[in-house]
Amino acid sequence: MPEFLFVTHGHMATGVKSTLEIITGSCPNLTSIDAYVDSENIVELVDKYFDRLPDAKQLIMLSDIENGSANQLLFKHLDRPNTFLITGTNFPLVLQLVLNGKETDLTEKDLKNAISEARDAIKLFQELNLDDDDSESFF
Numbered sequence: 105m106p107e108f109l110f111v112t113h114g115h116m117a118t119g120v121k122s123t124l125e126i127i128t129g130s131c132p133n134l135t136s137i138d139a140y141v142d143s144e145n146i147v148e149l150v151d152k153y154f155d156r157l158p159d160a161k162q163l164i165m166l167s168d169i170e171n172g173s174a175n176q177l178l179f180k181h182l183d184r185p186n187t188f189l190i191t192g193t194n195f196p197l198v199l200q201l202v203l204n205g206k207e208t209d210l211t212e213k214d215l216k217n218a219i220s221e222a223r224d225a226i227k228l229f230q231e232l233n234l235d236d237d238d239s240e241s242f243f
Contacts, residue, residue: 106162106205108134109153110193111174115141120198131202139174150177154184162186162209164201166193188215197222 110117117136125131135153139146157163163184167175170191178189186209190197200218204210210218 105133105207106164106201106209107157108164108166108198108202108205109137109150109178110134110166110198111137111139111146111150111178112168112193113139113172113174116168120193120195123195124198124202127199128202133205134198134202146174147177150181154181159185163188164205164210164215165189166198166201167191168193188212190215190219194222194226196225 110120112120115138117138121131121134121136124134137146137149137153163181163186165178165181165187167178167189168191169175172191175189175191181187182189197218200221201210201215204214204218
């Protein structure tokens with residue numbers, strides 16, 4: 105089972121973890137770090153996380169923005185074996201990864217599939233004509 109480290113600007117990381125735990129129950133293998141919300145030093149928090157992480161554990165790191173400071177901080181740890189970094193994270197991605205990783209480590213193919221499905225989960229809904237006969241089959 106992989107470990108997940110989710111680092112974001114603001115309270116996105118803990119918010120996503122809170123939502124995830126409502127749906128899936130406790131998720132002790134997901135560590136969420138909210139950057140720049142208080143006086144805690146983000147570099148020190150991440151360093152402490154890595155100090156406690158067993159070397160043999162698979163790690164999936166998640167961040168919110170590709171060129172953001174949280175992603176840049178995590179990028180430095182990609183030299184660690186069996187470690188991956190995914191950016192542009194949304195809730196469907198975290199849900200898919202955590203559920204798929206409950207029993208076993210995730211392959212690069214698993215990660216790519218989860219990213220693809222998370223992209224597909226983003227939809228634009230416009231005005232829906234409820235008088236249309238197809239509206240009942242929508243849900």
